[in-house]
Amino acid sequence: MLDASDPEFLLTRPEDMRSALFELTHPDSHILVRDAADREMAVLVLGADKQTRQFFWRPRDYAGADFEQSDSMGLLSGTTFHFHATAYGGVQIRFRVQRPEVIHFDDGSAALMSPFPDRLARIQRRKMFRASLATGPGLCQATWQPDPKQKPYRFTVRDISVDGVGLRVELAVPILPERGTVMEDVQLDFGDLGKFSANLEVRNVYPISGQPMIQPDSPDEPAPRHVSLTGEPPMSHVGAVFLNLDARQENWLQKVVWRLEKGAQRD
Known part of the structure; x- marks a missing residue:
C-alpha cells in the first residue's frame, strides 16, 4: 500500500x-x-x-x-x-x-x-513511473517533422517512462496529431544524456491553457465558448507510447529515466 x-x-x-x-x-x-x-x-x-x-x-x-x-x-x-x-x-x-x-x-x-x-x-x-521534467523544462526537447516541406513540431518533454512520453507544445489541439496517429522518427534530445529517435503512437491530446478545455465532437458543431482563466497562449499536452523498441533501445531509455529520476530527487 x-x-x-x-x-x-x-x-x-x-x-x-x-x-x-x-x-x-x-x-x-x-x-x-x-x-x-x-x-x-x-x-x-x-x-x-x-x-x-x-x-x-x-x-x-x-x-x-x-x-x-x-x-x-x-x-x-x-x-x-x-x-x-x-x-x-x-x-x-x-x-x-x-x-x-x-x-x-x-x-x-x-x-x-x-x-x-x-x-x-x-x-x-513504480511500474508506471515517469520521470518528471517539470522543474527543468529546457532539459529535454522533442522534434517531429511529418513532411519535409512543413515546419517541424517542437515539443517540450514533460515526463517520460520506458513505455511512453508526455509532451507539451504551444499550439492548439485542432492542429496537433489526433489520437491513433503514428509519429515516425521523433527526435528526442536529452541534453548531456544523449539523443534518441523513436516512433510514437498518440494516445491522448488535450488542452492545458489558452483554449477551450472541451473540443466539439463534430466539425459541424460550433466551437465551444471559452472564458480564459489565465490569459496565457495556447498550450496542449500530447501523450504517446513508444512503438517497437528493441532491447538495446529499451535498456538505454531505462538508464536515461533512472538518471532523470535521480536528478529530480537531488533538486
Missing part, C-alpha cells in the same frame, strides 16, 4: 502542484470531494492560474447553478473539503482545501475557486 504521507509523493512547490492540478482537467479523470460530514460529490477541475495560485472547479452534475442562491451541496457552508482523484493513467492525487469562493463568467455560468493547497500528494506506482 502506498502512503500519501510519504515525502516521496508530497508536492509543495506551486509549479508542481499546478502541474498536478492540470492533470485533473483531463476528461478521463475521476475526482471525488468529501466534506467534514463525510458527504461525497463528483467534481470537475476546470483549470489553474499560475499567477494567483488558484484553481477552478465545479460539481460534475452542474446544471447552471450559481451556488450562492442554490447551495444544496453545502459548498459554501462547509469548512474543509478533501479531494481524492484518479488522473489519466491511474495517478492518485489527494489534497484538501478550505471553503471555496464563487466566480462568475461572462456567459452567466459560475465555478468555484480555491487557492492551491499547502501540499498535495501525487502517487504513482
